Amino acid sequence: MPNTSYDALIIGSGQAGNPLATTLADAGQRVVLVEENLLGGSCINYGCTPTKAMLASAERAHQLRTAGDYGLQPVKPAVDMAAVVARKNHIVQAMREGVRSNLTQERQGITVLHGQATFVGPRTVRVALAGGETQRLTAKKVFINTGTRAAIPDIEGLQDVPFLTTTQLLDLPEVPEHLLILGGGYIGLEFSQMYRRFGSRVTIIEAGRQLLEREDDDACQALTEVLEAEGVEIVLGAEVRRVSRSEAGVFTLTAHTATGERRLRGTHLLVATGRVPNTDTLGLDQAGVQLDEKGYIQVNARLETTVRGVYALGDVHGGPQFTHISYDDYRVVRANLLHRGPRRSARQRPLPYCVFTEPQLGRIGLNEQQAREQGIAYRVATLPVSTIGRARQTGRTTGFWKVLVGEDDRLLGATVLCAEGGEIMSMFQLIMAGRLKYEQLQNMVLAHPTWAEGLNNVFRELQKPELKA
Ligand SMILES: Cc1cc2nc3c(=O)[nH]c(=O)nc-3n(C[C@H](O)[C@H](O)[C@H](O)COP(=O)(O)OP(=O)(O)OC[C@H]3O[C@@H](n4cnc5c(N)ncnc54)[C@H](O)[C@@H]3O)c2cc1C
Ligand SMILES: NC(=O)c1ccc[n+]([C@@H]2O[C@H](COP(=O)([O-])OP(=O)(O)OC[C@H]3O[C@@H](n4cnc5c(N)ncnc54)[C@H](O)[C@@H]3O)[C@@H](O)[C@H]2O)c1
Secondary structure (H helix, E strand, C coil): CCEEEEEEEEECCCCCHHHHHHHHHHCCCCEEEEECCCCCHHHHHHCHHHHHHHHHHHHHHHHHHCHHHHCCCCCCCCCCHHHHHHHHHHHHHHHHHHHHHHHHCHHHCEEEEEEEEEEEECCEEEEEECCCCEEEEEEEEEEECCCEEECCCCCECHHHCCCECHHHHCCCCCCCCEEEEECCCHHHHHHHHHHHHHCCEEEEECCCCCCCCCCCHHHHHHHHHHHHHCCCEEECCCEEEEEEECCCCCEEEEEEECCEEEEEEECEEEECCCEEECCCCCCHHHHCCCECCCCCECCCCCCECCCCCEEECHHHHCCCCCHHHHHHHHHHHHHHHHCCCCCCCCCCCCCCEEECCCCEEEEEECCHHHHHHCCCCCEEEEEEHHHCHHHHHHCCCCCEEEEEECCCCEEEEEEEEECCHHHHHHHHHHHHHCCCEHHHHHCCCCCCCCHHHHHHHHHHCCCCCCCCC
């Protein structure tokens, strides 16, 4: 077995591994990147990019159906799912090609291997190449960016039926007649609205007492109402005990709920109950890299594992599992290994995120639940979206903006359930980063009629009592 040594070995072509490979190569290091599946990892191939591309098709279908609200003849769209999937594939392939050409440009000098890496020593891996051969690699530094895959719950009968994960559903060339979705988290919500808008009947079956349990009750409730108004059935507090499928292809989920046993039937079943880390086949015990009780790699604030010279980046160390966090892990490692400036930490960085339903749920900083849990004093203001001029003009009036302000009159966090909620949330993130006091936003001149004008309104809700002379 040939043994080659490098300065840097990157396992996994994820959102951290790819930019790290090019940055290290630009710095003159000999880099090898090993990917067992598709270059670009989950975000590009079966995560963010394909879902948001297909959500755009679903949104267009919804606009056609609801065109009557805007004085136009409504259209019942004939959804050509094969064409929807083809459009998505086209976008994904172009992005994957971008990653490939970045990594393989001759000047980079990066060796890209297609195969599965397994540790055989602290900084030594064996790669089972796609072509059948095996190669041994050693490196001064090893970066693990192997991501996660769908968690499959241990439910009687589930392994015996052809359920779908998101990866498979995203390639389904037909519209499911009735899609059952196990799990009401990010994936469950985005896919429920997507397939409902394509024309499926959709039922979400969630174990928790509400959707998106980490969010405030008002946001969960409002999002539940949005989905139900579009015809998504939502079953909460459901403990699914058995799954079966009839010869006619009908899935039956037998669930224990507060109102007794329920049988939920559908033609397709999506399992979206969270993720598990891709660490089980990595041979990390051979390297001495320690895992937590869920199999995620233990790292410190600099993303160093328990073995010197071995780092873990992205979802594989437990997250938060977002593309922008994985990318920021790259920045942390880059700053600490290559830059002379202050050391960077992966702790205490802002955590913006957005659920891409319509309206979107954008979140930054603390919500009320978290402020209470952490004992942080706050004042809160909530602005119904329907009061914003831009919302009325565009007919996108559902939702609310909620801001929490601390004792120092600075923003602690925001929850934005609104059209373009992700973009609006990012304005709040900038306000937090700039440490602006809320009074500065009350009277800031903002272009009319923009969504941004809502900033004036939401912060005016926080009027302080007049000071007495
Ligand atoms: C359906 C879906 C939608 C999502 N939508 C969003 C969104 O809108 N916004 C957002 O921020 N996040 C979203 N995410 C999460 C996001 O995709 C991930 O957080 C992000 O891709 C970070 O991944 P990563 O860098 O940790 O690794 P990944 O991108 O998962 O890459 C890991 C790579 O390692 C490879 N690998 C694993 N083991 C080995 C091995 N032994 N040898 C060689 N290669 C190996 C894998 O094949 C994979 O290509 C979504 C996820 C899913 C599933
Ligand atoms: N817009 C985005 O940023 C976006 C979109 C999709 C995915 N993601 C990322 O991918 C990750 C995975 O998404 P996800 O939705 O699979 O996970 P999740 O953790 O967000 O939600 C999983 C849900 O499944 C429920 N559940 C677990 N076991 C169950 C069971 N046996 N029966 C019924 N319900 C059960 C949980 O209570 C939870 O509500 C997310 O945590 C997020 O980091 C992000």
